[in-house]
Amino acid sequence: MAGLSWCARFLRVLIDFTGTVSDALADSLSSVGGTLPHFLQEPEDAYIIKNNPIKLRCRATPALQIFFKCNGEWVHQNQHTSQEYMDQNTGLKIREVTINVTRQQVEDFHGPEDYWCLCVAWSHLGTSKSRKATVRIAYLRKNFEQDPQGKEVPIKGMIVLHCRPPEGVPMAEVEWLKNEELVGSFEDDNIDTRADHNLIINEARLSDSGNYTCLASNVVAKRRSATATVVVFVDGVWEEWSEWTMCSAQCERQRWRECNSPPPRHRGKMCEGEGQSTENCTGGLCTQNGKLMHDVKPQSLENSTDVALYSGLAAGVIAVVVLIVAITLYRKSQSEYGVDVIDSSALAGGNPLLLNSSMQPDITVGQTFSSPICFQDSIDKELFDPLPDKVKVQSSFMVSLGVADRAEYHVKAHQETLPANLHPKYSTVEGKKTTMIAPNGIHTLRKTQFKTSAVFGHLGGRLVIPNAGVSLLVPHGAIADDTSWEMYMLINQEESSAQSEERCEILLGPEITYGPPGLNLSYPVAMTIAHCAEVSAENWNIKLKRQTKDNKWEEIMSVDDESTSCYCLMDSHSCHLLLDQPGCYALVGEPITDAAIKRLRIAVFGSVEASSIDYSLRVHCVDDTPHAFQRVVTAETSRGGQLLEEPKMLFFKGNCLSLQVSIQDIPQFLWSIKPFTTCQEFSFTQVWYSNQEPVHCAFSLQRHSTSTTQLSCKISVRQVKGHEQILQVYTTVGESEKETVPFFMQADCTVTSQTGAKAFKIPLSIRQRICTTFDTANTKGKDWQLLAQKLHIQRNLSYFTKQKSPSAVILSLWEARHQDSGDLDSLASALEEIGKIHCKSLPQSPDDKETDFTF
Numbered sequence: 001m002a003g004l005s006w007c008a009r010f011l012r013v014l015i016d017f018t019g020t021v022s023d024a025l026a027d028s029l030s031s032v033g034g035t036l037p038h039f040l041q042e043p044e045d046a047y048i049i050k051n052n053p054i055k056l057r058c059r060a061t062p063a064l065q066i067f068f069k070c071n072g073e074w075v076h077q078n079q080h081t082s083q084e085y086m087d088q089n090t091g092l093k094i095r096e097v098t099i100n101v102t103r104q105q106v107e108d109f110h111g112p113e114d115y116w117c118l119c120v121a122w123s124h125l126g127t128s129k130s131r132k133a134t135v136r137i138a139y140l141r142k143n144f145e146q147d148p149q150g151k152e153v154p155i156k157g158m159i160v161l162h163c164r165p166p167e168g169v170p171m172a173e174v175e176w177l178k179n180e181e182l183v184g185s186f187e188d189d190n191i192d193t194r195a196d197h198n199l200i201i202n203e204a205r206l207s208d209s210g211n212y213t214c215l216a217s218n219v220v221a222k223r224r225s226a227t228a229t230v231v232v233f234v235d236g237v238w239e240e241w242s243e244w245t246m247c248s249a250q251c252e253r254q255r256w257r258e259c260n261s262p263p264p265r266h267r268g269k270m271c272e273g274e275g276q277s278t279e280n281c282t283g284g285l286c287t288q289n290g291k292l293m294h295d296v297k298p299q300s301l302e303n304s305t306d307v308a309l310y311s312g313l314a315a316g317v318i319a320v321v322v323l324i325v326a327i328t329l330y331r332k333s334q335s336e337y338g339v340d341v342i343d344s345s346a347l348a349g350g351n352p353l354l355l356n357s358s359m360q361p362d363i364t365v366g367q368t369f370s371s372p373i374c375f376q377d378s379i380d381k382e383l384f385d386p387l388p389d390k391v392k393v394q395s396s397f398m399v400s401l402g403v404a405d406r407a408e409y410h411v412k413a414h415q416e417t418l419p420a421n422l423h424p425k426y427s428t429v430e431g432k433k434t435t436m437i438a439p440n441g442i443h444t445l446r447k448t449q450f451k452t453s454a455v456f457g458h459l460g461g462r463l464v465i466p467n468a469g470v471s472l473l474v475p476h477g478a479i480a481d482d483t484s485w486e487m488y489m490l491i492n493q494e495e496s497s498a499q500s501e502e503r504c505e506i507l508l509g510p511e512i513t514y515g516p517p518g519l520n521l522s523y524p525v526a527m528t529i530a531h532c533a534e535v536s537a538e539n540w541n542i543k544l545k546r547q548t549k550d551n552k553w554e555e556i557m558s559v560d561d562e563s564t565s566c567y568c569l570m571d572s573h574s575c576h577l578l579l580d581q582p583g584c585y586a587l588v589g590e591p592i593t594d595a596a597i598k599r600l601r602i603a604v605f606g607s608v609e610a611s612s613i614d615y616s617l618r619v620h621c622v623d624d625t626p627h628a629f630q631r632v633v634t635a636e637t638s639r640g641g642q643l644l645e646e647p648k649m650l651f652f653k654g655n656c657l658s659l660q661v662s663i664q665d666i667p668q669f670l671w672s673i674k675p676f677t678t679c680q681e682f683s684f685t686q687v688w689y690s691n692q693e694p695v696h697c698a699f700s701l702q703r704h705s706t707s708t709t710q711l712s713c714k715i716s717v718r719q720v721k722g723h724e725q726i727l728q729v730y731t732t733v734g735e736s737e738k739e740t741v742p743f744f745m746q747a748d749c750t751v752t753s754q755t756g757a758k759a760f761k762i763p764l765s766i767r768q769r770i771c772t773t774f775d776t777a778n779t780k781g782k783d784w785q786l787l788a789q790k791l792h793i794q795r796n797l798s799y800f801t802k803q804k805s806p807s808a809v810i811l812s813l814w815e816a817r818h819q820d821s822g823d824l825d826s827l828a829s830a831l832e833e834i835g836k837i838h839c840k841s842l843p844q845s846p847d848d849k850e851t852d853f854t855f
Contacts, residue, residue: 035123036126036127036128037060037063037123039059039060039128039130040094041057042058042119043056043068043117043131045133046133047137047138047220048103048136048138051103052103053101053102054100054101055098055099056098056135057097057098060094060095061092064095064124065095065122066082067120068099069119070117079100080097080098081099083095106136114134114135115134118130136170137169138170139221140168140220140221140222141168142166144164144165145167146730147228148213148228149730150646151231153231153233154233154235155204155206155234156203158202159230160198160199161228161230163198165214168218172217172223173217175193176215177215179210179211183199208232211228211229211646212228212230226645226646226730228646234262234264235269236262236264236270237259238261239257239260252278252281254277254278256275256277259271451488452466452489454486454487455486455487456479458477458479458480458481458483460475461753461755462474463514463753464753465627467626468491468627469509469529470489470491470509471528472487472514472527473815473816473819474521475524476808477808478524480522485519487516487519488516490513491512492510492511492584498547506598506691507691508532509623510627511586512584513584514527514582516582519581519582522804523812524578524803526812526815528575529585530573530574530575531570531575531587532598532600533598533599534597535570537560538592539591539592539597543557543588544559547583547585547586562799564801566578566580568796575587578813594655598623598653599652600623600652601621601622603647604644604727605618605620605636605644606642606731607642613706614700615711616700616701617644617698617729618636618699619696619698620632620694621687621694623694624649631694642731644727645727645729648727651723652688652719654688657684657720659681659695659717659720661679661715662679662716663699664714665712666713667711669704670705671701671702671703673700673702674700680697682695710732714728762811762827767811770807771807771808773807775805775806775807784807784810787810787834790833791810791830793813
């Protein structure tokens with residue numbers, strides 16, 4: 001024992017003198033028998049993050065000394081930090097030693113394995129060695145090895161989104177985000193996120209539609225993949241056929257069915273086949289030209305039964321002739337008025353089925369656009385209100401034909417879309433001569449592709465142009481009880497003169513025309529137009545202009561000024577207008593400072609060229625409005641282009657600096673591009689006025705071999721000294737059925753217009769009660785101004801003062817702002833807040849009657 005104590009003392013002297021210990025001495029000490037040091041804590045694997053050193057720690061008992069050995073070399077004593085303390089529970093002395101390992105030390109080591117360290121502890125009885133701990137430099141590269149790709153999947157189909165995270169140390173862990181919220185397989189048995197970083201949805205549901213992002217992270221960083229848009233669609237299934245109608249005068253009967261069982265949703269396919277069926281009537285069920293139509297030959301008149309039958313028919317023919325003569329004489333007596341007088345039976349074409357008020361005809365207006373429109377709450381395709389007896393119909397088709405001195409006309413251009421029983425002449429019944437007004441620019445209505453129309457009555461309704469961010473709300477009661485108007489709305493496609501380049505004015509959205517001219521409404525319509533401005537009163541002067549009869553433009557209001565002729569409410573992406581007069585309107589913006597921002601939508605499309613080895617990447621920079629992007633989609637679809645990445649938004653400032661588009665990270669050993677074409681630049685003027693001529697450029701790539709099918713690269717779009725966006729391209733060239741990113745993400749885009757109650761979010765009974773309560777100020781101070789304040793309408797209130805029902809106009813504006821969300825909570829909350837405020841602030845009188853609203 002005395003010899004061992006001597007060895008320990010000698011060890012201390014040697015270490016103090018040299019600062020190290022030899023392997024021979026350590027081995028000689030370990031040969032001494034007895035109990036060896038026991039490690040309470042051994043060094044653990046560690047990662048160096050950025051330039052921060054890490055600490056390795058050892059604790060052992062009993063231990064006279066502890067030293068670290070790294071990569072086979074002893075660490076100098078000066079690099080150790082040592083302390084000794086007594087364990088209160090066991091009474092044993094515990095020695096603890098730590099060292100720092102820096103990034104430089106790890107980088108300077110070039111051994112066959114990772115940088116490693118272990119501990120050696122000495123006691124009176126010998127030595128013990130700890131486990132090896134490795135030290136590595138942590139990193140996580142920026143680019144994913146595989147980004148998830150967007151998909152369109154039928155309902156109940158399987159969704160598999162692949163994700164290969166960036167290379168990193170330690171290996172990155174993967175999570176999935178759906179619409180920026182974590183997706184967990186523990187909460188939903190239908191979702192599996194454990195299979196090799198992939199996201200698997202076993203049976204797709206409509207709620208699974210959304211934007212998915214792969215999130216990779218380790219101790220040093222987090223990385224987000226490109227976003228993959230998943231659309232779960234539903235194909236239509238036909239409903240059952242309706243009952244056959246009664247036979248018409250043409251010996252035909254009809255039946256209908258709707259594609260709503262279920263309706264197509266999320267860009268699902270429409271039902272195949274016809275929605276209307278017509279066949280000849282059989283079995284002698286109808287007459288034509290006053291003669292009975294038989295399927296069997298007449299029998300001999302010698303039969304007394306046949307004689308009676310034909311006698312009765314002859315009497316019927318005589319009665320019909322007398323009726324015709326009477327009607328002819330009556331119509332001649334009315335010719336002095338220049339119109340034909342008809343009633344609802346004439347509109348029904350003599351069909352007794354259509355005269356039954358409980359069975360309304362299935363009347364539709366022909367559509368001129370190729371893509372669907374969105375009404376999220378309903379799939380109702382009925383465009384006409386029920387036509388009451390002796391209605392007065394004012395038609396834009398009449399004025400489009402230039403009829404000025406007579407009301408009789410035929411709508412030849414639309415005969416193929418109207419049922420036979422709607423071709424009689426339209427007129428009035430007041431006995432007054434009608435005057436037809438020929439609208440300006442009606443040729444534009446016939447040329448344009450972006451238009452829609454419908455017939456509206458007293459119940460009102462809504463028109464929307466598909467995928468254009470444009471809609472028109474006709475309020476309930478705006479049209480008189482005894483009147484129906486055929487209204488239209490269109491986007492002008494010709495070059496605009498509404499903007500002034502001298503003042504840097506630009507169109508912030510499409511030019512919109514609604515009509516017909518001469519439209520007489522009791523309440524203003526609410527027009528919504530998508531715009532591309534980052535709204536800021538400090539940076540923009542936004543104006544509303546209207547086209548005059550001589551095709552010039554006049555400014556009718558500035559958004560920040562007070563006006564009683566119209567009202568304008570700017571939201572972040574849409575402008576809502578209250579308009580009294582039909583016409584052509586444009587929203588223009590004049591930048592006040594260089595900080596004025598116009599939003600651009602950036603998209604990249606690709607397609608294989610005529611030569612199988614050439615591939616074209618086309619980058620489009622257009623105004624950030626649905627209509628501008630739809631024009632790009634139409635052009636790309638015609639040439640077979642595929643959208644390779646979800647479009648992104650770029651802030652473009654009015655500071656006169658140019659826009660640069662460049663391609664980066666092309667696999668040089670697989671693809672080549674012409675020299676000096678990797679970066680293209682556009683002047684400020686080209687981009688600022690891009691609504692006239694959208695900015696686009698192309699990169700022509702060539703693969704070295706036809707066996708190369710994968711292409712990955714980046715597209716950088718940036719304003720000089722400004723905002724930049726990166727489009728990540730990862731595509732398989734030549735796939736015939738490649739799953740592409742969907743162009744539009746609107747839901748239930750199958751209905752083009754609505755009439756009546758289904759076009760509004762607020763039930764009619766609730767709307768009427770609100771107007772009754774707030775149109776007139778009462779003892780509690782509840783009036784329309786308080787309603788406007790709670791609905792965040794706080795400027796230009798003088799406009800509502802001149803309206804016969806300010807509350808009704810305020811609610812129309814609320815309907816326009818919330819047409820997509822369809823959420824009545826904000827309105828209900830505002831009404832509840834008004835009730836609470838006045839219950840607390842005013843005494844309750846027994847004579848006061850409180851109006852309750854229930855949604």
